[in-house]
Amino acid sequence: MQSLSNRAKQVEKKPFTLAERAYLPAIFQGLSITMRHFFMKKATIRYPEETRPFSPVFRGLHVLKRDEAGRERCTACGLCAVACPAEAITMVAGERKKGEENLYREEKYAISYEINMLRCIFCGLCEEACPKAAVYLQADKMAPPRYERDEFIYGKDRLVEPVSPDARSKRGIQLTDEQAVKLRAQLA
């Protein structure tokens, strides 16, 4: 059959030489490569004790910021949700009641605000769209792996910045449930 591309190569099978047939030289050659790697610098690191440096423009897990007075900045304007190319953000707005002025910055606030981390592509368009400087993608934190899909839907309990950022949250570590309960008790 004529080749269409004219690039086909005829393969010829040569018989093995004596050294090849002896088999052992190739074994020792292979083992020497393995032995050499015992003494070379390792390509891996001991995560989680050691971490690699993040890129300065890394976009990781979202956070909903508070202002200087500790009030939530988000007013549920919906611009992040409309900017989101993956439609990962949903929210329900509510009206601030009397006496909640120290909790929410504006007349309107987000009763619920959810980001689906499985849908999110971490493009940062929500951060760019936000007129209130409320949503940010943290530079040092990723959405950790989980077993259940619904655990990736982050609600306000996991997105809103804690009122008094402790050392853990400054380093970008999520509060545990007990810690969150304790924090809320402190606030109340």
Add this chain to the structure above:
Amino acid sequence: MAKITFDGIEVEVPDGTTILNAARKIGGGVVPPAMCYYTPLKGSGGKCRACLVKVSAGSAKDPRPMPKLVASCVTPVQDGMVVENTTNPQVLDVRKGIVEMLLINHPLDCPVCDQAGECDLQNFAFEHGVSTTRYEEERRTFDKIDIGPLIQLHMTRCILCYRCVYTANQITDNRVHGVLGRGDAAEIGTYIENVIDNDFSGNVIDVCPVGALTDKTFRFKSRVWFTKPVNAHRNCSHEKCNGHVTLWYKGADVLRVTARKDEYGEVKEWICNECRFDKKETSDWTIEGPAQIERSSVISANHYELPVINPQVIADMPESVVRELEQNPPLKLGGFNG
């Protein structure tokens, strides 16, 4: 008939037509913006100065240019008039100043405001304004006035276009609503704290170009661009209302009912308060089909789901679309004939 040249385009209109309406006859990008002029309201216009144009030749008989820019919504055409709008740098420059003037006392609380997304002032500032502000002084504030359970008044957002006042005068039969005070202290109010309870008072929401008068039953329910407009009608028992409306859906819920608007944001037919505020079930309405929204509008952004389509209404839908609809039926709505 008068023949005028608008931005280099010749158009013939009946005598007495305003320059703005002559431009709207041409249509497209040359139409000057209008914040206070409203075709269905007699006497409206001439207040916001958004529609200023340059008349470079007054008429065929007297071809001298008009000394100042004129408000196109109240200036009638004359035969042989030459008008410049988008072609004149002075007009574009002055329009920037008008945006700045209108925004002096505007609170810029668009993230909170329910009008955002369909706000004339937002569109006007976006298209003609500059993105920075030079204003440093305190903005005007007002005591909150409750004007009833259906309509929310945010006086801080008002640009004093008087549209709602004309509506109250012309659509409702007794005047309960007007502008109090003068100059910087002017504000929209209801006389003697009257609660607006006329059957057609809800129309002031539709005519308001900004978020000063908004629907209290829709307050903070959803952003406009997360809702889908669907045209619908019902047999309204009110003799002056024929029940042609636009329903704003989110999922299967009707969040808001408004009158139908044309491409210039003007209401086609007034609707009564019963249609607007009380009929928020799909079963109350006969669905006609999705309302037309400009592609450039934020309302048409991010709607990936299939639109609500009533195949009975659209007679000559392409066969591929019919097949697609059979395979992926759109949102099921009650009152759907078929």
